[in-house]
Structures are given as structure tokens and as C-alpha cells.
Amino acid sequence: MSGGGTLPSVVDDGDDRIVCHVDVDCFYASCERLRDPELRGQPVVVGMGYESGEPHGAVATASYEARAFGVESAQPISAALERLPRMADARDDPSLDPAEAGYYRPVDLEYYREVAERIKTILRECADRIREVSVDEAYLDVTERTAWTVVDGRTLAEGYARYVKERIARQVGVPASVGVAPNMSAAKVASDHDKPDGLVVVEPGEVRAFFEPLSVSAVHGVGPVTARELRELGVETAGDLAAADPGILRERFGERGRTLHERARGHDDREVTPKGRPKSLSRESAFTEATDDAARQRETVAGLAADVAERAAGKDALYRTIGIKAVTPPYDVNTRERSLPGPVADADLVREVALDLLAEFAGEPIRKLGVRVSNLQFAAAEQARLDGWDRADTAECEGDVPLCDQSSLGDFDA
């Protein structure tokens, strides 16, 4: 701990780590607002399988303004339209009120991934360890960056979390909610506690009290089935679970019962560790200004290809697919890839294929280039570290692409 102050309260769970959980508010809708300022402050619905003017598809997410009309994730677009008509229709139809209409947009996953990359770059700079759990969500271990020391009635950890949140707002332009706590489950619940634009801090010693009134489903590991079983035992809240007889829990749920009981009491010793093996390895680099200089473009791709091949070799990884990404102005993300008949580990081949794919963009101005190998196979049983687009080596480069859990977002080569 730095700062030399005293710890604020009794650390009853023996844990004084500092974990932040960051989750962007209505992520896809926030991305849409970023490129279309007309949408700011307005109800926005982003539809999966939605096409402009059509009623098909399902709501991927809705802005909080749209949620106020009863629009929610996974709802059919047709149901959303009943609650919130399209703005374009409301302008044409005198029986509809534009003040009670919203903007509908189809999903654009490539674009959201670009925005996510920018966010993850910041998060990686702000933490020593990070676990990316989905496209817009990550845990950060910031124990070495700040402290639970209280200054003027606030913890330094809160100030640090505010810095992270404000960097995302300023440098990327999307709102995120942040939870800070001495463990992962409490941090996650905290980030969700005051959405949107929330910042909730749970200090060591307060975790159990924070959980107490919440439903058992707030406890990490309690899904809908376990929640129902717990309810049958009369356990409704996390406080009930914390106070429950551990013997009965163990009888009913085995070893897991003990873990859940511990978690409800504020204990969660999971470390913030990166996720398992990468699905792909990649690196990208941005130009200061878009360039159509073919020699420069080729040189960049060759350099990126060499880096990626070297990293794959370092992980004993074989790859079957080689791809490039070329971002052209204003911000069009183009990806091209080629799959091989079998897995290889061959730096020359990565360079040749990548340059060949680049040829399609001859003469075009390019802002940013990336090279990626995917369809990975691992020769050795080493535990790979967090991956995706590699860490930036200049301020202009983007950092890692999240390898998100959501199949909807898939991968660059999906």
C-alpha cells in the first residue's frame, strides 16, 4: 500500500486488494451515439437482424432513454416498435409524437469492436492485471496503483476509479459504470448498482453489509436454478445466505454450497487473471494520418506480420488462417483473410499472404493496418496469456481486441 495512511475500517474478510469492474453503459447504443451526435440524449435501439424500416430482429441493446419506454434486450423489434415508434415514422405520421419515438439502428459488430479496442487499451494501461469478460466489460486489479487510504472522507481507490472512468469518457467518448471493491464479485455487483454512469465503491469490511439486502442471484455462482433452490430453503437475500447453516448448504449443494456461503459473506479469493488461450494473435498499427503510400503500407504490414509470427512461435502456436485489417477513412474497417489447407508456423508465409491481401487496397488511403493469425493450435501445453491485438507500442496504436465471450461478436475471422 502506498500513501502511508491508515486503513479505513476493519478488514473483516482479510482482503485488501483493489479490484475495479468496468462495464460500458448500453454499449452498442453508446457506440452508435459516438458516430452520430444526433442520437445523444435520445432513445436509441440497436437491433440484431434488424434492417432499416423493417420490423424483424431482436433488440441487442437499448439506451436508457429507450428502456424508459419499456424497450429491453432480447425483445423482438416488433414489440419494441409498439412501445417506441421509429422517429422517421413519427415525423411523417401526425398521430405519432416525435417526443415519444426513438432511433433504430442495425448492429455493426466490426465498429463496436473498434470502439472496444480503444477502451481496452486504456484499461490495460490503468491496471497491472486485467480480465476481459466480454466486449464491454473487464476486471482490473489495481492494488499496486492505488490504496484504500481515506483522504478527505474518500478512498484513493475511488479517485483512481474516477480517473479510469473519465479517461474512457474523454478519450473514447462512451459512458462506463465502475465498481470498486476488494474482490471480483463485489466489484461486479457494485458496477451494476448505479448504472448508467455509476461509480460505486465498496470498502474492505463493507462487503458483507453491501451484499446483505441484495437478492441471492447477486452472489457470483448463483444462477436462476440455484436461486430457486435457495428460495425453497427460505433463502431470499445474500444476507440470508450468509446467515444460513453451512451444514444444510453443504448437504444440498455439496462443496459449492460452502463457496456460495463464503461469497455471500463477502469472501471471494478469485484472482484477476487473464482468460485462457487466445483464439488468435494479432498486432496493429495506426498511421498519424491516412496514407496511400504503398511502400509504407507494405513495410508496415511486413513488420506486423513478423511480430505476429514471432509471438505465435513464442507460444508454440500453429495457425491455419492469416488475415489483415485495413481501416480506411472515415473509419471503415475492412478485414480480409485466407485459410490454409493445414496448420503452419511460417513467418515468411504470414508476410506473403498478408501482403497479397493488402494488394486489394492498392492506391487507397489507409489509416490503420493489422495482421492476425487465427484458427490456432497449440503444440505445447503452455498457459497462454491474454491476447488479441497486441499491446500498443506507440500512443497511436490501438491495444488488444477483446476476445469476447459473446458469440455474436465472434472474432475478426469469424
Ligand code: DCP
Ligand atoms: N448484447 C447482445 N445481446 C444480449 C446482451 C448483450 O447483443 N442479450 C450486446 C449488446 C450490448 C453489449 O452486448 O450493448 C454489452 O452487454 P451488456 O450486458 O453490458 O449490456 P449493455 O452494455 O448494452 O447495457 P448496460 O448498460 O446494462 O451494461
Ligand code: MG
Ligand atoms: Mg454494458
